[in-house]
Amino acid sequence: MSGHPSRRGSNTGGSMLGKAPLTESQKNDLIDLFELFDTDGGGSLDADEIKIALLTLGFTGVDDDEVEDHVRQLTGDDDEEDGLNKEQFLMLVTEKVSQRSLRKEHKEAFNYMTKDERYLKITDILEIAREKDEDTDDELRNMWSYLDIGSDGYMSEEQFLQLMDDDSKHHL
16 A cells, blocks of 8 residues: 555545535445555556446446546546545545435335336326425426326336436436
C-alpha cells in the first residue's frame, strides 16, 4: 500500500448529495477491500479492479462502460487510467448501495400500488390519487398516456422499476 496522495482531486458531483453515509465499520470494511484489490499498491483502483471489487460486493450488473462512467463522474477526468482513490471508491460504493436501497423502495411502492398483483393499471393510480385527494382523473390519464406504457394499458414491475430508475438518475 502506497502512502502517496491521489494524483487528482476528489469530485463529489451532484449525484452524491442526499446519500446515506456509511458507518465506520462499513468504511473500514471497504478500505480493507480497496487495499485488497489495489494489487500494485499505487493508492488507486483501475477500472478492472473496480469492477471486480463491485462484483465482490454483490453488484452483479456492472459492465465496463458503467465503471468508466463512474470513474469519469467521480474524478472529473475523461482519462480513466488513474482509476479511483480510496475516498472516491467509498463514494462510489455509497452511491451503489443507495441505488440498491432505492430499487427496493420502488419494488415496495409497486407492490403497494398494485396490491401485490403483477401489473400496474391506470385504475390503481386513480384509486391511490382519490385516497390522497390528489390530481384529477384527466391529469392522471394524460400522465399515463405520456408514459407510453403500451397499448395494453398495463405496466409490469420491470417497466415501473426502469421508469423509476431513469427518473432517479435525472432528479437525485
